[in-house]
Structures are given as structure tokens and as C-alpha cells.
Amino acid sequence: MAECLYIFDNLEEISRKIKSSEKILLGMDHDGTIAEVITTLIASRITELMRNILYSLSQNPRIHLAIISGRTIDSLKEVVNIKSDNIFYAGNHGFEIEGAGINYTFNDKDALEKIRVITEEMDKKFSNVDGLVFEKKIFTTSFIWSTVTPEKQESIRNEILEALQKYKSIRIVEGKKLFNIRPDVYINKGIAVSIIGNHFYKDNWRKQVTTIYIGDDNSDEDAFKILEEKDIGIVVNKSPPEDTNAKYYLKSVKEVEDFLKLVNEI
Ligand SMILES: [Mg+2]
16 A cells, blocks of 8 residues: 555645545544543543534535434534535435435345344343443444453453354454444445435536545544545554555544645635
């Protein structure tokens, strides 16, 4: 993979790209990208300053703003808490999308039933592990082991993976000290970005907008992958990341805040 560049060392190029774009689709993840991850996913919320920046971005006529998260759409809307007709919320990695005229929900009953049954079986199998958290959502389930005693984390991770791999027709995605399982269908954060682009510009959306996408997780790589040369993919990582499809990186949520302010001013 090409070297991932630090955004603030390449501001000239970035500004040029943004200035020359008539329309911008600005998509971003929530946890670890615009909000610090505190101890559990539930606790992380955007700051008031970030909320103000996002609100003014949503009022910028050149920008379509989208927040795309692994959270449920209800949880995402609650933590972001911006009332604006110009924001798209995509929950569950794109299984649900809402905002500015889109109202989309994935609804394959068999696939959803399968996830429910696996969650139940896993719940029984691992009920004796202290600290292991099962986050059950409508479309996906996350098995979070970051809360298990550090000495046991590695072995629990391996046991969970081994158990999950016995099931067919599911997708297993590894996040930060968690596994997320979901129906094996072609929906991910990249597809979510495409659905939003298509909504405005039909099949021609790639040519008509510059897409900026910011995220810190494995699941955000699906969004980086669909970006083209003119677009701007930004991974959030403390140090220069090695395995990423993003062309640029920022080091922290604070730097994302600085960058977003800048986008609004260009
Ligand atoms: Mg994240």
C-alpha cells in the first residue's frame, strides 16, 4: 500500500482539492473519530464544540454531511444530537440510513433471525466469562472482550473466533478488542456512502462530488476503498498507519476537529 500522509503536512493539496469541488460528500465515523472512546462505547459522546462545528458544516450549501457508525441509528442520533435536515445518519454500518429524504432499512428476516440465534447460542456458551460484553443490535451483534481481565483477553478472543467460525453465511469483522457479526450481505460503510451519493446525483455521483471520509476502524476501510484519486480518505491513528486504504491520516479526535473547522472555512 502507498504511504499514508499526514494531513497537516499536505494542506496545500487538500485545500486545492476542496476549493475546486463544487459539492462535497463529507462522511465520517463517530466513536474514535469525532468522539473520544471513553471506557465503553456507550459513554462516548461528541463535545459541544464538535457539535457546533458539525452543525455549521451541515448548514454549508456545498456539503452533504453523513455520520456512519456501527451503533444503532437511534443510539447514534442520541449521542450526536444535532437537529438538522441536512445530516444523514447511517447506523449499523449502513443497515439503516436516515436523513434528508432517505429512509432505508435492511429487512431480510431470515438473515436477521440467524444473527439472533447465533447471539443466543454464544451467550450461553460464554456466560461464565467475567467482563465479556455482548452488544445485541437488530442487525448485528458485537462480542466485546476489551472489558475482560487483560491476562485473559487473548485466549478469550481466540475462543470467540473459533466458535464464530463454525457458523456459515455470516460476516465476522474484527474491531478494537471486539468481533462484530452481521448477515453476509453486501452492506458496509462504503455502500452507505454510495447510497447517499446516489440519492443526490444518481449513478453519476462519483463525478459530481468530492468525497471526504474520516474513520478509525477496520469497518471504515470499506469506505476508504471506494474513494478515487480526487477524493480524500483520512484514517485516525496516533502514528503513521501501515495497512490502510486511506491516503491521509490525522492523529486524534482533536485533530479531526481542527480539520473539520478548516473544511468549513475553505
Ligand atoms: Mg470508530
